[in-house]
Amino acid sequence: MADEPSWVPPGVDTKRANVARVYDYWLGGSHNFLADQDVGRAIAAVEPNMRAIARANRAFLGRAVRFLAAAGVQQFLDIGSGIPTEGNVHEVAQRADPRARVAYVDIDPVAIAHSQAILAGNENAEIAEADLRDPDKILTHPAAERLIDFGQPAGLLLVVVLHFIADTDDPWRLVATLRDALAPGSYLALGHATYEGKPAVARATEKVYNRSVSTELHLRSRAEILRFFDGFELVDPGLVYAPMWRPDVPADVPSDPSQFGCLVGVARKP
Numbered sequence: 001m002a003d004e005p006s007w008v009p010p011g012v013d014t015k016r017a018n019v020a021r022v023y024d025y026w027l028g029g030s031h032n033f034l035a036d037q038d039v040g041r042a043i044a045a046v047e048p049n050m051r052a053i054a055r056a057n058r059a060f061l062g063r064a065v066r067f068l069a070a071a072g073v074q075q076f077l078d079i080g081s082g083i084p085t086e087g088n089v090h091e092v093a094q095r096a097d098p099r100a101r102v103a104y105v106d107i108d109p110v111a112i113a114h115s116q117a118i119l120a121g122n123e124n125a126e127i128a129e130a131d132l133r134d135p136d137k138i139l140t141h142p143a144a145e146r147l148i149d150f151g152q153p154a155g156l157l158l159v160v161v162l163h164f165i166a167d168t169d170d171p172w173r174l175v176a177t178l179r180d181a182l183a184p185g186s187y188l189a190l191g192h193a194t195y196e197g198k199p200a201v202a203r204a205t206e207k208v209y210n211r212s213v214s215t216e217l218h219l220r221s222r223a224e225i226l227r228f229f230d231g232f233e234l235v236d237p238g239l240v241y242a243p244m245w246r247p248d249v250p251a252d253v254p255s256d257p258s259q260f261g262c263l264v265g266v267a268r269k270p
C-alpha cells in the first residue's frame with residue numbers, strides 16, 4: 001500500500017493487530033501500526049502495568065543471556081525472538097564474547113524482515129523463519145545447523161512465546177523435543193505469562209487480547225509453567241516473577257513482584 005513504510009514485507013496485513021508488533025509497541029519500538037497501538041492501549045487500560053511488564057521481561061532476557069555467557073555458553077537458539085529492539089540477544093552475547101553465535105527464530109514476517117536488515121553482515125547471527133510448533137524444522141533449519149553445534153552446550157531461549165501455543169499443540173512436548181536435541185550443560189531460559197498474581201486482571205487481559213490479535217494468548221498456572229523445565233535443573237532463584245530473577249541491584253525488585261504477570265526461570269540440562 002502506498003501509505004505504508006517501505007520496510008513492510010509484502011502480504012502483511014497492517015490493519016490486523018499482531019502479537020510481535022503489539023509487543024514492539026509496549027517496548028517503545030517503531031515497527032507497529034494503528035491496529036497494534038489500539039490493542040496495546042486497550043490492554044494497557046485493563047492492565048496499566050503492561051509496558052512495565054514488557055520492559056521487565058526484556059530486561060530478564062538480557063540478564064539471562066549475560067548469565068549464560070558467564071557460564072560459558074557461546075551459542076544461542078532464540079525462538080520467538082520478536083522484532084529487534086534495544087538489548088538484542090546477539091548484541092548482549094557478543095558484547096560478552098565476540099565469538100558468540102545466535103540463531104533467531106520467529107514466525108512473523110515483520111520480525112524476520114527487520115532482523116534480516118540489522119543482522120546483514122553479522123556472520124555469527126541469522127534469523128530463521130519457522131514455527132515453534134514444528135521443532136524438528138527449527139532444529140534442521142540451515143541457520144540453526146550453521147550456527148549451533150548441538151554437540152556443545154547451547155542456550156535455548158523461549159522468552160514470552162510459549163503462552164502463544166495452545167494446550168492442543170502440547171507445548172510441553174515441543175520443549176521436550178528441543179531439550180532432547182541439546183547437549184548436557186545446555187541451558188533453558190524461559191518466561192511465561194501467568195494468571196496467578198492477579199487472576200481477574202489477567203483474565204480480562206486475555207479476553208481483550210484474544211478478541212483483537214490473530215494469535216491467541218494462553219495464560220498458565222505456576223505448576224503448568226514449571227513443567228516446561230522437566231529434564232532441566234533450575235538455577236537460583238528458581239521460577240520467579242521477572243524483576244526477581246537476579247536483579248542487577250536489589251532496588252530493581254518492586255514491593256509486589258506478582259504485579260509483573262510473567263514467571264521466568266533459567267535451568268541447566270544435566
Ligand SMILES: C[S@@+](CC[C@H](N)C(=O)[O-])C[C@H]1O[C@@H](n2cnc3c(N)ncnc32)[C@H](O)[C@@H]1O
Pocket residue numbers: 019020023057058061079080081082083105106107108111130131132133158159160161164215
Ligand atoms: C512477546 S514477543 C517476545 C519477543 C522476545 N522473545 C522478547 O522476549 O523480547 C513473542 C514473539 O513470538 C513470536 N511467535 C508467536 N508464535 C510463534 C510460533 N508459533 N513460532 C515462532 N514464533 C512465534 C511472535 O511473532 C513474537 O515475535
